[in-house]
Amino acid sequence: MIEVREVTKRFGSFKALDELSLHVEEASVYGLLGPNGAGKTTLIKHLAGIYRQDSGQVTIDGEPVYENPRVKSSLVYIPDDLYFFSQYSIDEMAKFYAGIYPAWNWDRFHLLKQVFPLESKGRITHLSKGMQKQVAFWLGICMMPRVMILDEPVDGLDPVMRKKVWNLVLQDVAEHRTTVLVSSHNLRELEDVCDHVGILHQGKIVVERELDSMKSDIHKIQVAYAGTFPEGLFQEGETLYRTQNGSVFLLIVKGNREELLSRIRTTNPIILDVLPLSLEEIFIYELGGMGYEIKNILI
Numbered sequence: 001m002i003e004v005r006e007v008t009k010r011f012g013s014f015k016a017l018d019e020l021s022l023h024v025e026e027a028s029v030y031g032l033l034g035p036n037g038a039g040k041t042t043l044i045k046h047l048a049g050i051y052r053q054d055s056g057q058v059t060i061d062g063e064p065v066y067e068n069p070r071v072k073s074s075l076v077y078i079p080d081d082l083y084f085f086s087q088y089s090i091d092e093m094a095k096f097y098a099g100i101y102p103a104w105n106w107d108r109f110h111l112l113k114q115v116f117p118l119e120s121k122g123r124i125t126h127l128s129k130g131m132q133k134q135v136a137f138w139l140g141i142c143m144m145p146r147v148m149i150l151d152e153p154v155d156g157l158d159p160v161m162r163k164k165v166w167n168l169v170l171q172d173v174a175e176h177r178t179t180v181l182v183s184s185h186n187l188r189e190l191e192d193v194c195d196h197v198g199i200l201h202q203g204k205i206v207v208e209r210e211l212d213s214m215k216s217d218i219h220k221i222q223v224a225y226a227g228t229f230p231e232g233l234f235q236e237g238e239t240l241y242r243t244q245n246g247s248v249f250l251l252i253v254k255g256n257r258e259e260l261l262s263r264i265r266t267t268n269p270i271i272l273d274v275l276p277l278s279l280e281e282i283f284i285y286e287l288g289g290m291g292y293e294i295k296n297i298l299i
């Protein structure tokens with residue numbers, strides 16, 4: 001389990017993380033979203049034990065991460081900018097990691113040759129960016145980590161390989177209770193794999209939600225009336241958004257779906273439809289409701 005408590009990190013006088021708190025349950029996948037410069041990589045480098053926070057705590061399974069070899073030996077960090085020893089082949093890199101990761105699994109390494117179509121004797125640094133990313137996952141998965149920290153993980157991978165890589169990671173979450181934190185700009189990508197998503201903005205988590213409950217809690221409703229809109233139909237805070245086109249109203253409302261619908265029916269609408277709502281729309285309306293400049297937060 002990953003726990004970040006009131007962490008602040010300054011670079012000079014600039015506060016990159018501002019009393020940030022975050023919690024990731026064991027065997028779950030947490031998606032970290034945010035615009036450029038929000039602080040995602042800075043946070044991730046704290047989780048990987050590369051940066052030391054100015055204040056606050058960063059722990060994994062209750063132990064501080066920074067300068068803690070025991071925690072690091074069960075943690076895999078796949079950064080956006082990968083690094084491999086310049087002369088090493090995949091086989092040589094695997095031998096190197098096998099020597100430092102106690103849970104390294106050679107059977108997995110050989111089995112995964114079927115998934116990653118790469119020549120394991122060639123130099124890694126001669127491979128393309130996407131192929132090097134495949135190597136990072138191949139080796140990372142063989143370390144049998146308890147925690148995986150992934151920064152823009154599938155950036156550079158083709159769609160087929162993205163799917164394969166996510167399948168492997170999610171299989172470990174299900175079978176080995178691996179805990180995953182993944183940063184991305186792509187909400188659509190996170191929607192398929194995460195069970196929690198947090199949005200980071202100017203060094204703070206501004207929204208954090210469990211995806212299943214979020215989707216069942218917010219609704220897009222189209223409704224039309226012969227007369228005027230029955231003001232007072234919704235309580236304060238229930239309506240996140242309302243727009244009117246002639247006699248038709250488009251509403252984004254929070255609450256129990258059946259309860260909301262039966263309440264609306266009592267006002268005798270001439271049209272009442274529930275429309276599909278994407279995760280992206282939910283975040284946009286929620287953030288808008290909180291007074292954030294949405295276009296600056298979600299891309």
Ligand SMILES: Nc1ncnc2c1ncn2[C@@H]1O[C@H](COP(=O)(O)OP(=O)(O)OP(=O)(O)O)[C@@H](O)[C@H]1O
Binds near residue numbers: 034035041
């Ligand atoms: N080593 C550093 N020295 C000074 N400022 C830094 C340093 N690292 C990060 N920053 C600043 O901290 C802020 C957060 O940077 P960070 O790389 O964490 O953002 P990010 O959310 O990962 O952005 P992106 O999506 O562009 O990768 C930025 O304003 C950046 O300029």
